[in-house]
Amino acid sequence: MKTLAPFATARDMLRALGRRRISAVELLDVHLARIERHDATLNAVVTRDFERAHAQARAADAARKRGKRGALLGLPMTLKESINVAGLRTTCGVPEWSAFVSQHDAPATARVRAAGAVVMGKTNVPPLLADWQSDNAIFGRTVNPWDEGRSPGGSSGGGAAALAAGLCALEVGSDIGGSIRVPAAFCGVYGHKPSETALPRSGQFPYPPAPNAAVAMGVQGPLARSADDLELLLDVLAGPEVGEDVAWRLALPAARRTRLRDFRVAVLPPIDWLPVDGEIVAALERLASQLGRAGVTVKPGKPEGLGDHRRHHALYRSLLAAVTSARVSEEERRRRVEIWKTREDEFGRASLRGLQAGAAEYVGYFGQREQARAAWRAFFREWDVLLAPNFNAPAFPHAPKPYPSDAKSLHDTLEVGGRTILYDLGLVYPGIPTLAGQPATAFPVGLTRAGLPIGLQAIGPYLEDRTPIRFAALLEREFGGFTPPPRFA
Numbered sequence: 001m002k003t004l005a006p007f008a009t010a011r012d013m014l015r016a017l018g019r020r021r022i023s024a025v026e027l028l029d030v031h032l033a034r035i036e037r038h039d040a041t042l043n044a045v046v047t048r049d050f051e052r053a054h055a056q057a058r059a060a061d062a063a064r065k066r067g068k069r070g071a072l073l074g075l076p077m078t079l080k081e082s083i084n085v086a087g088l089r090t091t092c093g094v095p096e097w098s099a100f101v102s103q104h105d106a107p108a109t110a111r112v113r114a115a116g117a118v119v120m121g122k123t124n125v126p127p128l129l130a131d132w133q134s135d136n137a138i139f140g141r142t143v144n145p146w147d148e149g150r151s152p153g154g155s156s157g158g159g160a161a162a163l164a165a166g167l168c169a170l171e172v173g174s175d176i177g178g179s180i181r182v183p184a185a186f187c188g189v190y191g192h193k194p195s196e197t198a199l200p201r202s203g204q205f206p207y208p209p210a211p212n213a214a215v216a217m218g219v220q221g222p223l224a225r226s227a228d229d230l231e232l233l234l235d236v237l238a239g240p241e242v243g244e245d246v247a248w249r250l251a252l253p254a255a256r257r258t259r260l261r262d263f264r265v266a267v268l269p270p271i272d273w274l275p276v277d278g279e280i281v282a283a284l285e286r287l288a289s290q291l292g293r294a295g296v297t298v299k300p301g302k303p304e305g306l307g308d309h310r311r312h313h314a315l316y317r318s319l320l321a322a323v324t325s326a327r328v329s330e331e332e333r334r335r336r337v338e339i340w341k342t343r344e345d346e347f348g349r350a351s352l353r354g355l356q357a358g359a360a361e362y363v364g365y366f367g368q369r370e371q372a373r374a375a376w377r378a379f380f381r382e383w384d385v386l387l388a389p390n391f392n393a394p395a396f397p398h399a400p401k402p403y404p405s406d407a408k409s410l411h412d413t414l415e416v417g418g419r420t421i422l423y424d425l426g427l428v429y430p431g432i433p434t435l436a437g438q439p440a441t442a443f444p445v446g447l448t449r450a451g452l453p454i455g456l457q458a459i460g461p462y463l464e465d466r467t468p469i470r471f472a473a474l475l476e477r478e479f480g481g482f483t484p485p486p487r488f489a
Contacts, residue, residue, distance in 0.1 A: 005030045006166030007484050010075055010229040013169055017064070017074045024060040024074030028053055028118055031076045035120070035167050038488060041148065044162040045078060046139040047088055047122040056118040063116065070116030071236050077112065077170040080156050081122040081139075082129055082204045083220070085109050090206050093127040093136030094403075097206050106203020108172050108220050108237055115236045120168065123158030127403040128327060129174065132182050132391070132426060134158050141398065144186060145485040146452055150395040153183030159223055160187040165488040169224075170233050174204060176218035177320065178391060178430025184223055184442035185455025186395035189482055190472065191223040192230045195463045196437030198250065199234075200241045205327065211241045215323055216366070217316075217434050225482045227443060227473035234465060252463065255470035256384050260478055261294055263471055266301030266379075268388040271309050274428055275417040276392040279448045284387060284456060287445055290479060302386065303379035305371065309428065312372065314350035316431040319365045321354030332404065339407040345422070348410070372436040373462070380461035385471050387458055389429045390442050392416050394452040399423075433459040441468040443475060444482060 005013060005027055016022050032053075035045050053076070060074035079085060082092045084102040086109075091097045105113065113119065124134045124142040134157030135141035144152040145165040152161040156173030160183030163171055173180040175193040184191030199220050202211040222233035240248035257263045267288050270276070291298045306312050321340075325333045333355060340352040357365070379386070393416045402409055412423040433440040440459045447453060460468035475481075 006034055007225065007489070009226045010169045010224060010232055011226075013075055014072070024057040024118060025054065027074065028057040028076045028120070031120065031167060031169070034165070038165055039167065041143065042145060042161050042165055042167070043140055043142045044123055044152075044158040044165070045121045045167060046124045046158060047081060049085070049088060049119060049121045053118050053120045060116055060118060071232065072112060072170075073116030074118060075116070075169050076118045076120050078120055078123050078159060078162055078168040079109060080159055080171070080173045081125045082174065083108055083122070083172060084203050084209070085119065085122065088122060091138050092129060092205055093125050093138055095137050098138050100206040102206070104209040106209070107200035107242060108203055111236050111239070112172065117170075123156070123162055123171065125156070125158060126154045126401075128324070129155035129179060130324065131155065131401055132178065133398065133401065135398070135400065137403065144395050145488055146188065147395065150397055150452070151186060153186035153395065155179040156191070156223065157183045157186070160184055160189055160191070163187070163189045163223055163225055164485055166484065170229060171223040172220060172233070172237065173223050174218060174220045176323070176434065177427050180221050180223060181390040181430060181440060181442035181455070181457055182426075185390040185444075186453065188444045188453030188455070188485070189223055189225055190227050190230050190444070191442040192221050192234060192465065192469060193433065193440045194219050194221045194234065194238070194465055195439045198252065198439070198463060198465055199237050199239070202242055209242070211243065215326065216319060217323060217437065227441065227469055227476050227481070230441065230472075231466065231469050234469070252465055255466040256464065257467070257470065260291075260474040261296050263296055264382065264384045265291055265296055265298045266383045266386045267298060268302055268386055268432070269300045271428065273308065273310070274392060274425060275419045275421060276389055277394060277417050280389050280392070280394070280454055283445045283454045284389065287387070287456065294478065301379070301383060303372075303375040305375040309432070310346065312435065313428055313431055314347060315365065315368050315372075316435040317347050317350040317427070318354035318357065319369065319435070320427075320431075321351040322357045322362055322365065325355050335404070339405070339410060342407045343410050347425070369435060376436050376438055376462065385458040385460055385468050387456055388432060390455045390457045391426055391429055394448050394454060429457075433457070436462070438462055439465040439468055441472045443472040
């Protein structure tokens with residue numbers, strides 16, 4: 001077990017702990033040895049808390065001897081650097097915050113600790129969590145364990161890289177622009193963007209430990225090496241926000257289906273104005289064919305009102321710009337307004353509207369968002385999941401970005417399928433479920449010819465998170481799932 005531990009599932013590790021095949025201290029030491037061996041290359045676990053982790057592991061072993069139980073008792077895991085842990089820095093990769101030490105645990109931290117997890121440290125991010133790369137002036141660059149020359153994704157890129165390389169058993173990330181799903185796809189692991197209100201959203205950034213109901217779309221959620229492990233961690237994290245737990249309880253319903261062939265699966269039709277890498281398209285088509293041969297109902301489909309996605313994406317961009325600008329000073333917001341004025345395309349203008357929105361406009365965005373939520377509700381009366389890409393390309397080569405961003409960086413591009421597109425059009429596929437707060441499970445579906453992971457997402461009905469997770473778990477059993485990167489196996 002000590003040899004297999006790094007790539008065993010979290011559930012298998014917990015079973016081994018429960019049967020006394022390995023102690024929590026021994027399991028922790030297996031992971032710490034891998035961090036010492038591999039992280040000089042990956043640079044994934046950038047804030048380390050090994051001394052306290054050993055104390056937690058010893059406490060977990062003592063608790064088991066006393067007959068105590070916990071959903072994660074003795075399991076070594078990490079958290080995204082932006083998530084507050086009492087006594088550790090929270091910088092979000094921003095030099096101005098490099099000295100901030102949190103005095104409190106985020107709800108996510110408190111919940112995994114209460115379940116008995118051993119928190120080893122925190123994983124790398126881009127500045128302000130605002131990129132699909134994980135590189136910043138404080139901690140440096142995290143690389144992809146499948147190809148050191150490529151991004152592991154962002155903003156939860158350090159966590160996805162650590163999972164794929166066997167440095168941790170589970171990770172808590174966050175997602176507003178694909179920050180769980182894109183790293184999962186780039187590194188070949190699983191990730192779940194929960195329904196918007198299924199988990200507390202507070203406890204990130206160097207902010208006071210209080211929720212802010214006006215901060216929409218952003219969520220925290222699990223990453224793992226199996227779909228079943230996503231549900232394990234989701235069950236620990238799920239529940240009401242701080243202050244609401246006096247009366248509110250969350251009871252996520254069971255998955256709609258228990259057998260793969262009983263699922264009703266829609267496949268998102270191609271977006272004609274946005275290229276997607278041909279190997280991702282082929283993987284999606286291949287999966288649809290496999291499902292059809294397995295007796296699953298599979299057809300093209302999408303919610304009414306998405307149209308050609310332009311109006312939907314423009315609304316998402318406006319709301320995203322409004323929400324994320326709340327994290328910066330008024331001076332920085334004005335600077336952003338000026339540089340976004342250099343972008344004259346429709347989505348650049350949408351971002352600019354969000355940056356300049358007043359209270360009335362912001363409330364208006366929510367009225368428009370409710371129309372999208374209604375369309376999703378109607379759609380999921382007929383379908384159980386919607387399959388789509390997570391991102392329009394596999395992991396791309398490192399492309400250094402300035403912080404703060406400048407006018408030039410707003411015109412950065414990506415090469416996708418032989419075409420050049422604006423870099424930030426990578427927001428389109430992540431934004432499809434995010435605008436309305438739908439749950440979405442990212443899962444691996446093989447490798448490109450160059451040996452890079454390919455990932456897709458299963459979008460599910462609101463507050464029915466178990467449905468897309470179960471779907472991904474059944475795919476894993478039928479067609480395979482995570483495989484270790486060769487260099488780290």
